[in-house]
Amino acid sequence: MNWIGQQIGGLVDFLFPAACPICLGALTSAAPASSFCTLCTSTITPLPSGRCSRCALPFIASSGSSHYCADCSRELPAFSAVYAAGLYSGAMKQALQRFKYAGAVDLDQPLAELLYAQIPPDIDEHVIVPVPLHLSRLRQRGFNQSLLLARALAHNLQLTLEQAILKRTVDSHSQQGLDALQRAKNLNNAFVATRRLDGCKVLLVDDVMTTGATVSACTQALKDVGAMNVNIAVIARAPRHGNG
Ligand SMILES: [Zn+2]
Ligand SMILES: [Zn+2]
Known part of the structure; x- marks a missing residue:
């Protein structure tokens, strides 16, 4: 110049x-x-060392000891591990809300980079699968935030993106008015996989994990078609309240 x-x-x-x-x-x-x-x-806070060694739920007393939370002790989830860029708070929460609800889609790459930094380097042979949106929600929002994140992460990890394997057949809008048990039951049948994944290892990508009900239901659908191992990658992990 x-x-x-x-x-x-x-x-x-x-x-x-x-x-x-x-x-x-x-x-x-x-x-x-x-x-x-x-x-x-x-204000971006990484997950504390005191967290569930299976579902990454942050413990209030953040001692460094590794153990399962009450839910995982009762019944281990079908997924193997959860990786998260940080807690659902501060600037992370603000960024995800702008990304999802204000159409700030160019946040996909910066957010995926934060997540990429928390994924162990030896993760390989995994296919990347985004949590799908129901068609009516996709029409309303215009994009699937999990797909944008999964695409950016697949690029960073140099892994294959399988964006159309999972379909969401039940819209969670129709969950309003149901209690927690009914919601979980509904979610269990909300996802189907469209082809076999025999022996595959999957990295399932979502924006936020709260109760883990959504990623658990997706994991079950992936295992139903033969997936051998499913790990979860989310931008933010929230304490257990609300939906998702
Ligand atoms: Zn747990
Ligand atoms: Zn700023």
Whole structure:
């Protein structure tokens, strides 16, 4: 670039500084090697070491000992492990809400990069499968947030994306008015896999994991068609309340 080009580039940077994709504040040159500003980065909390060794539920007393939560002790979930970029709080929560409800779809890559950093490097031979949306919800939102994240993650991990294997046949909108037990029962029949996956290892991708009911139902559908092992990758892990 010639001298005039450099001056114009500098002026453009000065007039239109790159914005943090979460808070939309200016990304200063002092920001660390992150897609987010220093302030947002500081409120992204990794999962505590005190968490369920199966479903990654954060324990209130965050001692480092490894054990199962009450639910997993009662009945182990069908999935093997949960990887998460962080807790569903602070800037992470804000980012996911902008991504999902305000159409900030360009957050897919920065969020997937945070998740990628938490996935063990020896994960290989897995196929990446997103949690599907029901068709009516997809029409309403215009995109499946889990598919965008799964696509970006598959690119980072250099693994194959299988985006059409799982179908959601029951819309969770129709779950309103049902109690927790009825919801879980409904969810169990909400997903079907469209072809055999004999002996496959699957990394199932979703945006947020709360109760784990959704990823458990997807895991069951994948195992019903022969998947050998299913691991879960979510951007954020929430404490157990609400849906999902
Ligand atoms: Zn920010
Ligand atoms: Zn657990």
